[in-house]
Amino acid sequence: MYQKLRTGLLAVTMAFSLPAMAENYTIGTGSQSGTYYPLGGMLAKIWSENLPDFNMRAEVTAASVENTIKVSTDKQLVGIAQGNVVLQAANGVKPFPKKLDVSVLFSLYPNVVQFIVPAKSDIKSIADLKGKRISLGAPGSGTRVSAVNILNTLGITEDDITAQSLNYTATTSALANNQIDAGVVVGSVGVGAITELALTRDIRIISFSEDELAKITKDYPSYIQIDVPADAYNKVPAFKAPAVWNVLVVNNNMSEEMAYNMTKVAFENMDKIRQVIDVTKYTTIENMAKLQGISLHPGAEKYRKEQMK
Known part of the structure; x- marks a missing residue:
């Protein structure tokens, strides 16, 4: 009886003392010879280092279409994609068979x-x-x-x-x-x-x-x-x-808090990203909503409006 009680108390103690496990996420990029892959790697590093309980890796993919589909089906948290592809997905235009639940975190570069x-x-x-x-x-x-x-x-x-x-x-x-x-x-x-x-x-x-x-x-x-x-x-x-314009595509169902925090952290560390990825000189608060025809995610729009005041 004593041994069972001791084992039970030990299990409860460990449950309360173990640190919370970080959530694991992926960002969809493209081939390793393009710009998407190193940019995705930098964003994954920045978010992993600055968001609590957040661990992300960059995934090599066939790029825009695959990333948009995976984001809409919750197989990736975020993806890099061409704006025209995201617009076609949101409107259910070929190559997409139906409208997908996607929105934009922010625009990146042309x-x-x-x-x-x-x-x-x-x-x-x-x-x-x-x-x-x-x-x-x-x-x-x-x-x-x-x-x-x-x-x-x-x-x-x-x-x-x-x-x-x-x-x-x-x-x-x-x-x-x-x-x-x-x-x-x-x-x-x-x-x-x-x-x-x-x-x-x-x-x-x-x-x-x-x-x-x-x-x-x-x-x-x-x-x-x-x-x-x-x-x-x-x-x-x-x-x-x-x-x-290339954009970061996310699922419409992403929480407003997460979208806001990811956007905030990315722009607060954009100087570090620009040291490695030169084209991110176009990735500015003013250019966040550069892609016409689709709304920014509400969390990202909240951050943009705060910065544009």
């Missing part, structure tokens, strides 16, 4: 749609892509969604090309080895995959015409025009391209 070709290629414009072998991006990626949407808007369907579904690394490798004629990478200016390719191969990035950009922004208002200067990549001439 992602540029970059059609890459060898420098000596006879492909001089988007129209010249007809009949060519093109990597449109990995399945489940925002790159593929953007590439298909833009080509369709400009009168080119997948039937007009020989389409391949390669991620960033495979796309640049295939270009380097003349296995494809063009490849699409949707990422920040200076994205690692293109930077590395430009150091070993002579390449160009197709420049969109003013008429093409006008058609794209008419059909997809979430896009903006970006003028990229010469030598943003090694020996690559200046080019014009459509761009769309």
Whole structure:
């Protein structure tokens, strides 16, 4: 009897003395050769170090589409995604079969749609892509969604090309080895995959015409025009391209307190993130709601309004 009582008391004592276990979360990123992965790693580190009972790791994924789906089904706490993909998810537009319960924590930086070709290629414009072998991006990626949407808007369907579904690394490798004629990478200016390719191969990035950009922004208002200067990549001439804001996508059901605290901690530590991820110079309080057509999560909006006073 005494032994049973002693064992019971010991169990109760341990229950009260053990520290609370931290909750484990993931942030969906993209391939390791893009910007999403290191940015997600930095955010995970900042949140883990500054939020109580919070432990997060960055997960390699196919990027925007996969991240948005996983966030909506509570398989990830937060994901990095292209704004146009999140808008399509919120509205139930293909590739999503129905409306998903998602909202935005805050906007990050613009992602540029970059059609890459060898420098000596006879492909001089988007129209010249007809009949060519093109990597449109990995399945489940925002790159593929953007590439298909833009080509369709400009009168080119997948039937007009020989389409391949390669991620960033495979796309640049295939270009380097003349296995494809063009490849699409949707990422920040200076994205690692293109930077590395430009150091070993002579390449160009197709420049969109003013008429093409006008058609794209008419059909997809979430896009903006970006003028990229010469030598943003090694020996690559200046080019014009459509761009769309990347965002942090979260589930609508995330608590207001958690959304507020995650937003607050991220911006309080943004200088540390900028030391590692240069494009986060665009990640500001003023740009939080840059993506039109979808609301910020109430917790994030509360923080934004406090800071804008």
